[in-house]
Amino acid sequence: MSWVLAQEAYGYYYGGDLRRAVDVARQARGLVRRTPGVGAVLATALEARAHATRGDAGETCRALGRAEVILAGFEPGSMIASAFGYTESQFRFHEGNAYTRLRDIRPARRAQERALELCPAGDYADWAMTRLYRASCLAQAGDAPGAVAYAIETLTGLGAEQRRGIIAGRGRELVRGLPMGYRQAAAIREFQELLVRPAGEPKEISGR
Numbered sequence: 001m002s003w004v005l006a007q008e009a010y011g012y013y014y015g016g017d018l019r020r021a022v023d024v025a026r027q028a029r030g031l032v033r034r035t036p037g038v039g040a041v042l043a044t045a046l047e048a049r050a051h052a053t054r055g056d057a058g059e060t061c062r063a064l065g066r067a068e069v070i071l072a073g074f075e076p077g078s079m080i081a082s083a084f085g086y087t088e089s090q091f092r093f094h095e096g097n098a099y100t101r102l103r104d105i106r107p108a109r110r111a112q113e114r115a116l117e118l119c120p121a122g123d124y125a126d127w128a129m130t131r132l133y134r135a136s137c138l139a140q141a142g143d144a145p146g147a148v149a150y151a152i153e154t155l156t157g158l159g160a161e162q163r164r165g166i167i168a169g170r171g172r173e174l175v176r177g178l179p180m181g182y183r184q185a186a187a188i189r190e191f192q193e194l195l196v197r198p199a200g201e202p203k204e205i206s207g208r
Contacts, residue, residue, distance in 0.1 A: 001031055001039075002028045002029070002031040002032045002037055002038075002039025002040055002043070003028075003037070003038055003039035003042070003084070004039070005024055005025075005027055005028035005031070005039065005043065006025065006028045006038075006039045006040075006042035006043035006046065007042075008024050008028075009021045009022075009024040009025040009028060009043055009046050009047070010042075010046055012024060013046055013049065013050055013053075018050045018053055018054055021046065021047070021050045022047050022050050022051065024043075025043035025044065025046050025047035025050070026043070026047065028040060028042075028043035029043050029044050029047075029066070029070075036070045036071070036072075036073035036074050036075075037070075038084060038085060038086045040070050041067050041070040041071050041074075041086050041091070042086060044063055044066050044067040044070060045063075045064070045067045045090075045091060045094040045095075046094075047059075047063045048060050048061075048063035048064045048067060048094065048095070048098045049094060049097055049098050049101070051063060051098075052097070052098035052099070052101040052102045053101050055102070057102050057104070060098050060099075060102060064095055064098060067091060067094075068091065071086065071088065071091055074086070087118070088114075088118055089115055089118035089119050089120070089123075089126070090126070092111045092112070092114040092115035092118065093111075093115045093119075093126050093129070093130055095107075095111040095115075096108050096109075096111035096112040096115055096130060096133055096134075097129075097133055099111060100112075100133045100136050100137055100140075103140050105137045105140055105141055108133070108134075108137050109134065109137055112130050112131075112133060112134045112137070115130045116130055116131070124158060124162050125162075125166070125167065128154055128155070128157075128158055128162070128163075128167050129166070129167065129170055131150065131151075131154040132151055132154060132167070132170045132171060132174055133170075134150065135147040135148070135150045135151040135154070135174055136174055136177060138150060139174070139177060139178055140177075144178050144179055144182045145182075145185070145187065147174070147178070148178070148185070148187045148188060148191050149187065151171060151174055151191055152187065152190060152191050152194065155167075155171065155191070155194040155195075156194065163194060163195070168195045171191065171194070171195045172195055175188065175191065175192065175195075
């Protein structure tokens with residue numbers, strides 16, 4: 001039940017209902033207070049991301065701390081890269097996501113470095129998303145050209161099908177966060193060509 005509620009919380013998060021996402025995530029964690037479980041850590045990491053999206057740094061840090069404590073208590077069999085497991089790689093991805101949304105660059109980059117170090121070779125989605133959030137940190141630090149160059153390098157490492165959907169959506173979100181005066185640069189046009197959504201592709205949901 002905790003795992004199911006965690007998935008429900010993700011649905012609210014991607015649907016933009018951050019308050020409900022937090023409420024359901026806390027309910028998921030509350031069901032298994034005494035036993036570290038995948039549902040609890042999934043929900044708590046999601047809660048942190050929802051708080052970060054709302055700009056609440058204090059609640060974000062508290063939720064991340066709780067998630068890390070839960071993860072530390074896992075049995076080895078639960079730390080697997082699957083829908084029913086959870087790994088440090090996933091946690092660092094979520095942690096980096098949260099700190100990037102808070103524009104807290106130093107802990108974001110630290111989490112991103114660890115996530116990339118641990119990311120399984122075949123997990124192109126988390127690899128690309130982590131790098132795109134790292135590009136956001138470069139932009140937040142004032143290096144828009146560096147951010148775009150890093151993002152282009154990331155997307156050119158993927159096939160056309162792999163760039164679709166949520167990865168392309170994150171790329172467009174990155175462009176929207178760049179300084180207005182830089183958005184006409186040639187590098188931006190090159191990057192946007194990599195983000196063209198084929199006809200018929202459904203609209204992405206940002207937030208990952």
